[in-house]
Amino acid sequence: MGVLAGVIKGDAIHGPIVLQRHNSPANHKQKAKPMRAVFSVLGLVLVAAMVLSLAKKQMQTTVTLPSDAASAAAGASAVPLQALPAAVEQQVQGQLQQAADRASAAATP
Structure with a gap:
């Protein structure tokens, strides 16, 4: 038989004897809930910071359109934007x- 770790409370006047465990898993779960909440919120804040940082970098990366002088200097091969x-x-x-030509050629024997 295993050793019962706990305190026996009760007597003949106050009712039945109840075994209360001080180190039960339920007590640990109750103590762990605030820490779990703190780490969950911290994780969400870190993920949000990373996403916002990447969005900021992507918004800063813009394509600059060449001016008329720059496109003229590029040569005759430059196509106007219009x-x-x-x-x-x-x-x-x-x-x-x-x-369509390849498909018709392949279909004819």
Whole structure:
């Protein structure tokens, strides 16, 4: 038999004898709840700080648009910003046409 660690309280006048354990797991859980809460909040604060730091870095990394003088100095191969959507559309249309040609060539025996 194991040794019972606790205090026996009770007598014939006050009722039955009850064994109270001082080092029971329930007592430890009650004592650990404030520490668990502190570490949980601390962990959330650290994660929030890291996320905000990364968001700040990403917001600082902006693309600077070249000025007209800088694009003129870059050479004739520089595409003006207004012409970019049209150039992209032409590339996409050309790729779609090539894909359609390959598909039709593969389908014919």
